[in-house]
Amino acid sequence: MSELSVDHLLGIKYITKEDVDLIFKTADHFKEVINRPIKKVPSLRDITIANLFFENSTRTRLSFELAEKRLSADVVNFSAASSSVKKGETLIDTVNNILSMKVDMVVMRHPNPGAGVFLSQHVNASIVNAGDGAHEHPTQALLDSYSIRERLGEVTGKNIVIVGDILHSRVALSNIFALKLQGANVKVCGPKTLIPKHIEKLGVEVETNLRKALEWCDVANMLRVQNERMDISYFPSTREYVQQFGLTKDILDSLNKEITIMHPGPINRGVEITSEVADSDHAIILDQVQNGVAVRMAVIYLLASKIKQ
Amino acid sequence: MSQKILLSAKEIEIILHRLACQLIENHQKFEETVLVGIQPRGIFLAERIQKLLQEEYHIKEVKTGRLDITFYRDDFRRSTRPLEANKTKIDFLVENKRVVFIDDVLYTGRSIRSALTAIQSFGRPKTIELLTLIDRRFSRHLPIQPDYNGRKVDAINEEKVKVNWVENAGEDCVYLINQ
Numbered sequence: 001m002s003e004l005s006v007d008h009l010l011g012i013k014y015i016t017k018e019d020v021d022l023i024f025k026t027a028d029h030f031k032e033v034i035n036r037p038i039k040k041v042p043s044l045r046d047i048t049i050a051n052l053f054f055e056n057s058t059r060t061r062l063s064f065e066l067a068e069k070r071l072s073a074d075v076v077n078f079s080a081a082s083s084s085v086k087k088g089e090t091l092i093d094t095v096n097n098i099l100s101m102k103v104d105m106v107v108m109r110h111p112n113p114g115a116g117v118f119l120s121q122h123v124n125a126s127i128v129n130a131g132d133g134a135h136e137h138p139t140q141a142l143l144d145s146y147s148i149r150e151r152l153g154e155v156t157g158k159n160i161v162i163v164g165d166i167l168h169s170r171v172a173l174s175n176i177f178a179l180k181l182q183g184a185n186v187k188v189c190g191p192k193t194l195i196p197k198h199i200e201k202l203g204v205e206v207e208t209n210l211r212k213a214l215e216w217c218d219v220a221n222m223l224r225v226q227n228e229r230m231d232i233s234y235f236p237s238t239r240e241y242v243q244q245f246g247l248t249k250d251i252l253d254s255l256n257k258e259i260t261i262m263h264p265g266p267i268n269r270g271v272e273i274t275s276e277v278a279d280s281d282h283a284i285i286l287d288q289v290q291n292g293v294a295v296r297m298a299v300i301y302l303l304a305s306k307i308k309q
Numbered sequence: 310m311s312q313k314i315l316l317s318a319k320e321i322e323i324i325l326h327r328l329a330c331q332l333i334e335n336h337q338k339f340e341e342t343v344l345v346g347i348q349p350r351g352i353f354l355a356e357r358i359q360k361l362l363q364e365e366y367h368i369k370e371v372k373t374g375r376l377d378i379t380f381y382r383d384d385f386r387r388s389t390r391p392l393e394a395n396k397t398k399i400d401f402l403v404e405n406k407r408v409v410f411i412d413d414v415l416y417t418g419r420s421i422r423s424a425l426t427a428i429q430s431f432g433r434p435k436t437i438e439l440l441t442l443i444d445r446r447f448s449r450h451l452p453i454q455p456d457y458n459g460r461k462v463d464a465i466n467e468e469k470v471k472v473n474w475v476e477n478a479g480e481d482c483v484y485l486i487n488q
Contacts, residue, residue, distance in 0.1 A: 002393045029394040033380070038430040041380035071380075305386055 004302045008127040010116045011136035012177035020181060024146055026298035027291070034070060034293055044073040047304050049105045050098050053130070054080040057109055059265050059289065060130050060140070064107050067296035073304075076103065091115065092122050099125055104307050105300070108132075126303045134168050134229065140264055141174035143295040145182060147288045148219055151260050156183040161213040163189045163245060164223030164272050167196050168230065171264045172223060176202050189213040190245060193234040210245050214255055221262040222247055222272045242271055249276040260284055315443070315470065316460060316483035324459040328440060329361045331457050332409065339371050341435070342407045347424050348377040348395035351412035353474040354442055358411065374399035376410075378423040397427075404432035409457075413472040415441040418453035443470050443483060 004019050012020075033041055049068050053061055061077075068075045078098070095106060105126045108116055113135035120127045131137040148155050160179055166172045166188045179186050186204040188195055195206055207213040214220060225241065235241050247261065261273070261283040269275050278285060316324070336342040339362070346355025352375050359373040379394035410424055421439060428434065442459040448466065462485070464470060469486040473479075 026394065029377070029379075029396070032397055033430075036430050037432065040430070042426065043380045043382075043385050046386075301380075307386065 004306065007303070007306055008116070008120045008129075009138050009299055009303060010120060010127060010129045012138050012141050012174045012181065013136065015138075015181075017181050020142065020145070020178065023142060023295065023298045023302065024149065026302060027146055027294045030070075030297040030301070031291070031294040034290075034297075040070050040072060042072045043301060044068070044071040044304050047071075047105060047307070048074040048076070048103045049107060049300070050076045050078060050103045051130075052078045052095065052098070052106055052108045052110075054108070054110045054115075055131070057130070059292075060109065060137075063289070063292040064128075064130060064139075064296055067293050067300055068107075070293070071297055071301060071304075073105075073300070076101075091119065095119060095123050095125075099123055105304065126307055128299060128303065131170055133170065134173075135170055136174045136177075137170040138174050138178075139292070139296050139299060140171050141178040142299070143288055143292040144171075144175055144221065144262060144264070145178050146295050147262065147284050147291050148184075148260070150287065150291065151284055152218060155179065157185070158219060159185045159187070159217045160219045160221065161187045161189050161207070161217040162221045162223060163210065163213065163247070165194045165225050165234075166190055166199065166223070167194045167234075168226045169223050175221060176204055180204075187213055187216065191235045191241070210247070211251060214247075214251065214259060217259055219260045219262060220247065221264070223264065224266065224268055225271060238271060246271060247273045247277050249274060249280070252277060252280075252282065258282060262288060265289070310486065310488055312471075312484045312486040314482060315462060315485050318481040321442075321459075321481045321483065324442065325357055325361055326365075328457050328459060329358055329366060332358070332362065332440070333366060333368070335438075336407065336409075339368050341405075342371075342409060343401060343403060344371060344373040344409050344411055345376050345399065345403075345424075345428065346373065347410060347412040347420060348375055348379075348397070350414075350472065351410075353476050354413050354440075354472075355411040356476075357474075358440070372401050374401065376424055376427055378420060378427050381423040381427040383419060383423065399431050402432050403428060403434045405435050406432075408434040408437045409440055410437060411440045413441065414443045414445065414470050415439070415453070415455055415458075416445045416448050416470075418449050418451035421453050422451055442472060445470060 005016050107128045107130050109130040110132050113133035115132045116127050116129035145155050162172050180203050187207045188204055189207045263285045344355050346352035355373055359371045362368045362371045375398045377395045377397040438456040440457040441455045444455050444458045444461045445464050446461050471484045473482045
């Protein structure tokens with residue numbers, strides 16, 4: 001097994017356990033590469049990649065761009081704020097115009113769920129979904145699992161709780177798919193208003209008490225409260241949210257075991273997680289960021305190898 | 310498919326001793342020299358030579374690393390070769406060192422070309438030499454020749470040279486396989 005089963009990475013939903021294993025195995029090698037004095041390999045020197053960001057991003061965009069550059073690909077960047085999208089151009093037209101300049105791969109973030117799937121059916125390039133609305137964010141889920149594997153040895157059989165705004169979170173959905181695929185036990189925890197109905201159908205359990213969830217888990221993945229996606233009020237006040245779902249040192253100290261703390265960033269310090277916890281040894285937040293580059297290098301490398309000459 | 314034995318275990322042993330002695334002739338105490346086995350198949354030969362130098366010829370320390378060239382190959386997207394990489398393990402600086410690349414079979418020379426690019430990620434060596442067990446001398450695509458060589462072999466392209474080591478195949482033997 002040395003090839004992905006897919007030509008695009010649109011979501012974890014579309015890939016197999018073997019794909020995940022291959023990506024992780026390849027990422028191990030790239031992690032070694034990016035810790036060398038010269039952090040670059042020439043594999044993709046004949047590949048051009050367009051990063052299309054129709055929605056704001058710093059971390060993901062920088063991470064993708066670094067991954068592409070460390071593979072020696074040519075990179076063009078595009079952000080919606082400064083483009084003709086504002087003038088009324090359609091998505092397919094925008095992308096086809098960019099592809100006619102001979103681009104081989106598109107990394108896209110878009111506010112609409114399914115934008116990546118739609119694009120993959122209409123344009124002739126390999127598509128990597130860097131987040132589509134509240135749908136999926138597959139590379140984030142892969143780097144989260146990769147970081148768990150690095151810290152705990154394996155993902156299979158581990159208890160993982162995802163805390164916070166599950167309803168608006170593409171990170172939560174992709175993580176659920178990825179963790180279930182690898183045989184982990186998953187719970188989601190948050191205010192009932194921020195947990196989608198019927199989420200049990202995905203094979204996860206719902207827990208509304210943070211302490212109980214923490215007592216059960218090996219890893220807690222703390223999500224950000226996405227105020228920008230909330231059109232109505234989902235909880236009475238931030239203060240009340242913090243009291244019920246904020247992760248503090250006091251709660252962690254009162255547990256009789258150590259758990260690993262993750263956060264996909266950006267952190268709202270003092271809301272979902274306190275500074276003390278975010279900066280502690282239990283947190284692997286910065287490892288996640290570093291692993292992000294290696295995992296994205298692996299995804300791009302493996303997809304690029306499937307592009308026909 | 311037919312196969313014949315090119316080198317037996319006894320012959321390989323004699324050759325390894327000769328190659329070790331030739332290395333000593335040029336590198337004396339190996340203070341400034343590092344051996345680098347090319348993944349995946351050169352590492353066994355590199356480790357054998359290292360062991361021989363340290364145990365039989367009493368050289369104090371022979372630094373030996375493993376270099377993977379997968380990401381430096383020039384046939385990415387052009388061949389059906391598996392993409393899977395192997396471990397690179399070079400835990401010393403090659404800056405100003407005398408590097409000896411070690412691989413089992415020298416065929417087209419493209420692996421060595423990739424290795425020449427790959428090693429640059431670890432510094433600027435003073436010199437680079439090449440040691441091989443088998444040199445398929447009429448099959449070169451690039452101007453690359455070994456500095457130390459076990460046996461020259463005249464094989465046609467349909468033939469395959471396979472090097473087995475105790476470590477990976479349970480025996481020391483070199484076969485010429487006619488496919």
